[in-house]
Amino acid sequence: MISLNVNGRTMKVDAAPDTPILWVLRDALGMTGTKFGCGIALCGACTVHLDGAAIRSCVTPVSAAEGKKITTIEAMSANKVGKAIQAAWIKHDVPQCGYCQSGQIMSATALLAGNARPSDADIDAAMSGNICRCGTYNQIRAAIHDAAAHLKA
Amino acid sequence: MNAAFRPSRRNFLKTTALAGGGLTIGFVLPAASRLAQAASEFKPNAYLRIAPDNRITVVCGLSEMGQGVLTAIPMLVAEELDADWTRVRVEQAGVDQAFNNPIFGMQATGGSTSVRGHWEPMRKAGAAAREMLVAAAAATWKADPADCRTEKGMVIHKSGKKLSYGKLAAKAAGQPVPEKPTLKDPKSFNILGRGLRRLDTPAKVNGSAKFGLDVRLPGMLTAVMARPPVPGGKAVSVDDTKAKAIQGVRQVIQLPQGVAVLADGYWQAKQGRDALEIKWDDGPNGGLSSAGVTKMLTDATTQEGKVGRNEGDVGAASAAKALEAVYEAPYLAHACMEPMNCTAWVKPDSVEIWAGTQSQGPSQGILSQVASVEPAKVKVNTMYLGGGFGRRFAPDFAIDATLLSKMSGKPVKLVYTREDDMRAYFYRPASVTRFRCGLDAGGKPVSFSARVASPSIMAASGFMKIPPNGVDSFAVEGVEDLPYDIPNLRVEYARQEPGVQVWFWRSVGHSQNIYFSESFVDEMAHAAGKDPYEFRRDLLGKQPRYKGALELAAQKAGWGKPLPKGVHRGIAVAQSFGSYVAEVAEVSVGDDGQVKVHRMVAAVDCGRTVNPTIIKRQIESAIVFGLSAALYGRITFKDGKVEQGNFDSYPVLRMSEMPQVEVHIVQSTEPPGGIGEPGLPAAAPAVTNAIFAATGKRIRRLPIDSTELKKA
Numbered sequence: 029m030i031s032l033n034v035n036g037r038t039m040k041v042d043a044a045p046d047t048p049i050l051w052v053l054r055d056a057l058g059m060t061g062t063k064f065g066c067g068i069a070l071c072g073a074c075t076v077h078l079d080g081a082a083i084r085s086c087v088t089p090v091s092a093a094e095g096k097k098i099t100t101i102e103a104m105s106a107n108k109v110g111k112a113i114q115a116a117w118i119k120h121d122v123p124q125c126g127y128c129q130s131g132q133i134m135s136a137t138a139l140l141a142g143n144a145r146p147s148d149a150d151i152d153a154a155m156s157g158n159i160c161r162c163g164t165y166n167q168i169r170a171a172i173h174d175a176a177a178h179l180k181a
Numbered sequence: 182m183n184a185a186f187r188p189s190r191r192n193f194l195k196t197t198a199l200a201g202g203g204l205t206i207g208f209v210l211p212a213a214s215r216l217a218q219a220a221s222e223f224k225p226n227a228y229l230r231i232a233p234d235n236r237i238t239v240v241c242g243l244s245e246m247g248q249g250v251l252t253a254i255p256m257l258v259a260e261e262l263d264a265d266w267t268r269v270r271v272e273q274a275g276v277d278q279a280f281n282n283p284i285f286g287m288q289a290t291g292g293s294t295s296v297r298g299h300w301e302p303m304r305k306a307g308a309a310a311r312e313m314l315v316a317a318a319a320a321t322w323k324a325d326p327a328d329c330r331t332e333k334g335m336v337i338h339k340s341g342k343k344l345s346y347g348k349l350a351a352k353a354a355g356q357p358v359p360e361k362p363t364l365k366d367p368k369s370f371n372i373l374g375r376g377l378r379r380l381d382t383p384a385k386v387n388g389s390a391k392f393g394l395d396v397r398l399p400g401m402l403t404a405v406m407a408r409p410p411v412p413g414g415k416a417v418s419v420d421d422t423k424a425k426a427i428q429g430v431r432q433v434i435q436l437p438q439g440v441a442v443l444a445d446g447y448w449q450a451k452q453g454r455d456a457l458e459i460k461w462d463d464g465p466n467g468g469l470s471s472a473g474v475t476k477m478l479t480d481a482t483t484q485e486g487k488v489g490r491n492e493g494d495v496g497a498a499s500a501a502k503a504l505e506a507v508y509e510a511p512y513l514a515h516a517c518m519e520p521m522n523c524t525a526w527v528k529p530d531s532v533e534i535w536a537g538t539q540s541q542g543p544s545q546g547i548l549s550q551v552a553s554v555e556p557a558k559v560k561v562n563t564m565y566l567g568g569g570f571g572r573r574f575a576p577d578f579a580i581d582a583t584l585l586s587k588m589s590g591k592p593v594k595l596v597y598t599r600e601d602d603m604r605a606y607f608y609r610p611a612s613v614t615r616f617r618c619g620l621d622a623g624g625k626p627v628s629f630s631a632r633v634a635s636p637s638i639m640a641a642s643g644f645m646k647i648p649p650n651g652v653d654s655f656a657v658e659g660v661e662d663l664p665y666d667i668p669n670l671r672v673e674y675a676r677q678e679p680g681v682q683v684w685f686w687r688s689v690g691h692s693q694n695i696y697f698s699e700s701f702v703d704e705m706a707h708a709a710g711k712d713p714y715e716f717r718r719d720l721l722g723k724q725p726r727y728k729g730a731l732e733l734a735a736q737k738a739g740w741g742k743p744l745p746k747g748v749h750r751g752i753a754v755a756q757s758f759g760s761y762v763a764e765v766a767e768v769s770v771g772d773d774g775q776v777k778v779h780r781m782v783a784a785v786d787c788g789r790t791v792n793p794t795i796i797k798r799q800i801e802s803a804i805v806f807g808l809s810a811a812l813y814g815r816i817t818f819k820d821g822k823v824e825q826g827n828f829d830s831y832p833v834l835r836m837s838e839m840p841q842v843e844v845h846i847v848q849s850t851e852p853p854g855g856i857g858e859p860g861l862p863a864a865a866p867a868v869t870n871a872i873f874a875a876t877g878k879r880i881r882r883l884p885i886d887s888t889e890l891k892k893a
Contacts, residue, residue: 044428047448048448051446051447051448054395054447055403055445055446055447055448056446058397059388060388060391060394060395060397061387061388061389062388063392063394063518063519063567064394064447064520064596065518065519065520065599066599066827066828067598067599067827068599068827068829070827070828070829071518071599071828073518100388101387101388102387102388104386104387104388105387114386114387117382117386118378118382118383118386121378121379121382121794121798122382122386123247123379123381123382123385123386124247124248124249124798124802125245125246125247125517125518125519125565125566125567125568125569126247126381126382126384126385126390126565126567127392127517127518127519127565127567127568128518128567129385129386130388133386151836152836152837153837155836156835156836156837157835158836159518159828159833159835160518161516161517161518161568161570161806161833162247162518162568162802162805163801163802163803163804163805163806163834163839164798164802165805165834165835165836165839166801166839166841166842167798168836169836169839
């Protein structure tokens, strides 16, 4: 049994230590907001926060999360920055198919948490690991700037 | 997928009339009585429910794959209903003939048909309900219905009396259903034509939207399959000892199309799959190579093909200048963000599946055969699709999940890894086209001929046939319908089958053919010594909608005006799925040959608009899809094996490469055109024509090879 802190709650999970966090969340805990896209950290759909940092949960073994805090899309509305990002996503009508957007929001929230006023270059650097096949990148960029302005106001 | 389905509108009239049963209004409002109805709700047809609390539910049988259909369809109903938009919600329908796509004659989503097919039926559904609500109010007040109007979910009498739709719901249900409800004059639309926010957005920003992959059933096993590394191959021997030793692995099942490991969860199933030791017989395709495919297709363009279009006499036309060029495009994968998957539960006399599918109707028929049950016993639950792009029209994932559930006796979720997904075939066909053109002394084209060599999607689809003239319209669309005024014109199709399963891919044949034809037209303009925009414009005198889109794009892009040093423009125009789109690309090419797309300006004439925000986003989305293909997209074969597997070997556009995109809408009163696909075809040729303007190098093969553009 592995003890995990997910979205502020402590849980016990029966999983092999090398199981990626993604599959512990989705299959063992039934938290399906975090998505599977590529399995090798190339697309960002599985992004979650580990102690506040954006990580790819598809390649991070659950053993690496022991004693740390995992935060997922399901907890974003309880997070000040996450809530502002979600509101901006709605205002800019960002999602199309929506499948990558959990990961996009987790990457964007980690960016804003560490950089209150990111430049376009900062956004490129933080967000280029998150693929969107619907091509919503310009809306994502606009929503991040908007959320940053909103949080500062 | 429009051409082959054209006659089936009649089929829709017929089938839905048959399916009608009790409460039926012509072909528009079938089958309400067969579906469950809460006693207090007003349910005038299969598409609409009005609850006593004024909540309005629109039931949609189409698949939401990002194109906004779960917002557009409710808007059509709400407009004619005069609903309060803030009270409108949408619900996904099951599989039922009531939800057949009028253009296809079956329940399916694709071919950019959703708004085109439902523009009238959905508005009639709303209008009929509105008339019944007015009749109910008039009866309550003992008033003349002509003295009543409707606004935002209320019937209002001229005296000022008001009743909400919710209060009228029960009484309205008893009113006769109008045979020919009156539709509004579009001038009085107040929902259609507005950029209303999508109804599915809130669920897509908090992780609650349920995609196929998110389905969980009690006792469910997850399956990951090993498939033959070469198309058409077979497993000769399977050693599953190591796979079965992995904790959580429950069963190993061999199917003709591969070997599946069923486990408690994905991770165990994948580890089990990877531990299988399988000897494969590669079969007839073991020697398949991309070089061989290119040669096969190119050789075919030197032979006579089947004639798709023939005007004048291309052989007899005398020209001062002759051009010839050969263009090539590769196989492409869809690479939807959500890998293919399906959850199936086969019981003794029924099947239920949960999937992001574009083809509920065909799936019902196919799975009834797979599981040997009546079609009516196959229930299809449509989940959100994590991208579709045509890929989710295919039945492979649903068939395999159903077989695995049948054989294991358990609910089974079959999941493709990213590599499984990319190597599972169903590719956009590779294609080679040879063009010839003659110009007169003044640079005016006198003849144009094209010979397209590619595999046939119609033949591969399993539900269509190549027409008697031997020309698969998907193979030639975008070349065959060349819009330019040229007196002698001939288009031929030379079918070639390298042995790879091909399929519909966003914008289908237009995706490569518009790149071919709009590049070659650019070559013609250059040979004629004319500006590529003016050259096209001069030849589009009889094509006002092409011309209108072209002129608007050129104007908005500032065609002819100076650009920053090193940045060059290219232009292209296309019609597909009933919509006309012109695009201007601004591109620079570095000394290292790297192509940077700075800005894309598009103009679209898609007829009347339902939701302009969604229209603009779909055009932008299709441009990004087209740019990914132009810059990077290719599926290649070596010794029969697919060489790509994940986003490292099959790159797609990322945030840092994203150009500015502007989309302008041509004001139009024409019937609506499609919008999910038409933005794609012009993107690649606009970029490659800009590369020609920048470097003098004509790109005749995709994806763009930056090593060929390197400064010497």
